[in-house]
Amino acid sequence: MSRAQDFQVGVTVLEAQKLVGVNINPYVAVRVGEQRRVTATQRGTNCPFYNEYFLFEFHETRLHLQDLLLEITAFHSQALPFMASQIGTFRMDLGIIFDQPDGHFYQKWAPLHDPRDTRAGTKGFVKVTLSVRARGDLPPPLPAPGPGHSSDIEKNLLLPRGVPAARPWARLRVRVYRAEGLPALRPGLLGSLARALQDQRVLMDPYVRVSFLGQQGETSVRGEAAAPEWNEQLSFVELFPPLTRGLRLQLRDDAPLVDMAVATHVLDLRQISHPGRAAGFNPTFGPAWVPLYGSPPSGGLRDGLQSLNEGLGQGIWFRGRLLVAVSMEVSEGRAEPEPPQAPQGPRLSRLMRKKKKARGGQTPTGIPQHLDASPSGDGPEIPGAMEVEVEDLLPLPEVVQAAWRSNWAQGPGLGRERRARPRRHSLCWRRKWEPG
16 A cells, blocks of 8 residues: 655646637636635736746645646636636646656646536636646756747647547446445444444445546435445546546445445546557446445444545455446537426436435336437537436346356455455456456
């Protein structure tokens, strides 16, 4: 397990160009993880100049630091601070900066997009310099300026090498089917009291939270279930290829006092995709079981290793498995038709609001019958906004589930009795044990 150390993330906001709007007063906000810095406000210009440097300090493991989100957002300042309107935003994981040869981007233009209107195109560009290094390390040498260095925006975008400047929109679909082998008692204070009183009736109310490049969606809550079944699909909208490396799956308990994380699994998108033009493929995974590991059972009132359940370290105790599937669909140049305005149902409110469902075998309404079939036309359409949608799915056939369950049992070291955590990502296991 990697040890925590001191890191410094340096962000220099130099200027902005081609910001949309008339007579705007722009400023730039930079957020790294939970820390936020703001530049000064420039009045009445679409091409402001800042040249401000921000330093973010963290005491984290390298693995956790790579998963932190870097967000650069341009705002139009109003008379009151809370009335500022967003012009556009740019997001990437710090792991993308780590992958650079010297761990930095020098004077690159971050393209801004409006998450509320993905069809509007680029909203402007912000010129920044980014660096990530451990405390005490020398800063990387500055590159020699060439003719027209960083003046051509299209040739100096804040993108990794090999990523095209024109990135299409894509929809990432995460299908959560079911879980097995979960702890019988819920974590936290109620579970500890139940263990002390030898009461085995305090079961979990599990649900799954999926996080992807700053976006977050949750399934419904299954009441008091050790083997819950969701059959739900969470859809995320993002530019392709996404500037992130991990898709976080976290099993949580809807406790009466405060929700608790039970276990976390991170899928590495680089291991379930390939960027090659000839034999490349978009992120594709499963349906497959992913193991969930976290902290060992605690006899006290407080779990001292709860951070392992949050994904801040490698778990050491088997806490169940989750049957999921992941696919990504790249959109074409056509726009999606506007949805009907008739029923104002809680489609967006259920993204963050967990809902109770009956444990019976009723078939939910509104289930898409052909999940992989694209609508009529040449291909997938451009979504209207970056919204996380939750839909119901038809359950997998029992024959398929039995085959996956059998292959899991035959896999060496993947049973419930094994306590040593395997490799962080399960793609190699899936390729080895998937049914022929």
